[in-house]
Amino acid sequence: MSNFVVCHMDKYKQADLGGLGNHIDRTKIPKNAIEERVKDNLELVKVTGTLKSMVQKRIELGYTGKRKLRDNAVRCCGFILSGSPEIMKQKSKKELLTWSAKNYKFFTERYGGENIVRCSLHLDEETPHLHLHLVPITSDGRLSAKDIFNKVEMQQLQTSYAKEMEEFGLKRGVSGSNRKHVSTSQYYKYVETNELDAEQILESPIAKEIVGKMLQQLQGLEQIKNMEELTKSTNKNYYERNEREVSKGVKRS
Structure with missing residues (x-):
């Protein structure tokens, strides 16, 4: 059984x-979501507006730089936090709440x-996740995802x-210097071609290379099929732009 973290x-x-x-916010319920379960989703931070407005408010309060922010500046860093489906799906709601609180505490302190x-x-x-x-504001009031999340910090x-x-x-999955990058679009193309669901992904040969950096694949085949629709609803480069760092040589469980 695989038991890897996803961060x-x-x-x-x-x-x-x-x-x-x-x-x-599930303004439009994605195809991979189970509609009757949407009400069970929980927020650990008080929601005072849209994500966009909350990000902007934090920047207004925390950014002390004199320069006007560029339009293409990184304004928000988003984490998907989860674990191998066979582990996460076995957890009770109480256990998931405890897990969520531990995640929030960890990122708050860091x-x-x-x-x-x-x-x-x-x-x-299908797979519970956070x-x-x-907003990547530095201790001296700058907005800089590059400085906060540099290579050393990410490791x-x-x-x-x-x-x-x-x-x-x-x-954690196997770490080391022998790594490669696989684009999100390349990964989804592989999955769609092989018609894999979340559990089968973990048993496939290439899954052992990417298990340490899984993203949407943990959420099932329906989300994979929904990728084009979600891309159009955000930005045509929404997912193509993102790269996933993957580790080679992860042994089979």
Whole structure:
């Protein structure tokens, strides 16, 4: 049985936030979601507006730079936090709430609670997961995802996060310098061609290479089929722009 943590980050610009917020808030229920379960989704941060407006408010309060922000500046970093489906799907709601609280505490202590604008627990899909969004404001008041989430920090984050998740039966995938990048579009093309669902993905040969950095594949074949629709609702480059860092040589469970 696979028991890996999932901690995947994407960077979002101003143009991305409207569609992303609609997806998180279920303004339009995606095909892979179970409609009667939407009411079970929970928020760990008080929602005071749209994701876009909450990000903007945090920037107005926390950004002290003198320069006007560029239109293409990264305004929000979004994390998808989860674990191998066979582990996450076995957890009771109480266990998932405890897991969610631990995630929120971890990111609050590491990046500042004031910077976290949303933390949404989605229980309406096959695999429970968290969407956590934070505004990358530095301690000296700059907006810089590049400085906060540099290469060293991303490596340390994966290690530290996996350590915190051990109590939930999850661990980090194999780390090392022998890595490659696989684009999201390439990954989805592979999955669609082979008609795999979430469980089969984990048993496929290429899944062992990417299990440490899974994203939407944990949410089932329907979300994969829904990728084009979601892309159009946000930005035509919404997913094509994102790359996933993957580890080679992960041994079969």
